[in-house]
Amino acid sequence: MKHVVQAMMTLAVLLAVVPQVLAQEVEMADAMRAEGKIYVIVAIILIVLAGLFVYLFLLDRKITKAEKLLNK
């Protein structure tokens, strides 16, 4: 009985661990995520995106102004 329980527990541990180990074999930028450096990249990309949108909004406003000026 004890052996059966032990074998089942071993199997359960294996079933829980093996898929993770297999998944870890594909190399990903896990270290960069662990260090938190990925947030630097996210921040940089968001700044660029924000700049693009600010530019678009300002251009939009300029065109609106010009339209109003012309319609007067």
Place this chain on the structure above:
Amino acid sequence: MKNWLKIAAVVLLVYVHTAGLLMEVPRLNILNETVRALYFHVPMWFGMVLLYGGSVYFAFRYLRNPLQKTDMQSEAFAHAGTAFGILGMLTGMLWANYTWGTPWHGDPKQNGAAIALLVYLAYFVLRGSVENREQRARLSAVYNVFAFAAMVPLIFIIPRLTSSMHPGSGGNPGFNVYDLDSRMRLVFYPAVAGWFLVGVWIASLRLRYKLLIEKISER
């Protein structure tokens, strides 16, 4: 374009660029971390197709009811769509360099997309070469229908008939290959919507600018 749509585009793309880099993605060989390019490269092509769709819609409307403004709307959409297509091509070449080995693989979808872009560049050549306004509008509306009709098989049908490295082509499964779970859809579809809205926004700015020039030159 309504203001809330512009804000929606901003919100969607801020979400996409955050979640696209931070959320879990399937671990796949060869692709590795570059699978995330799906969030940034593919929306360019989806955006292009949708914007060209808008362009051909206005071309049809022009042919039914020839208004100068409809022609200008059609041109603005085609212009924004071409910008998206060029970005899609550049990002695709970069991605291909690291996953397929060379920037230009001769992949049927890549070739097809290049030909489609050339067909649309010819649209602008055609527009630039006709002096008379009504004639230019009518010719380019008819050509626009042809260009759209050529783009669809070039990008969507021919790559499926032959072998292509792109997913969804040559017997490859479509997006299913990526989203073993559908997590990637949660970022991908908002990315398509967000970039399409930005494309419409840019097209509307171009249209308004051209209308202003029109009004000023009438004076």
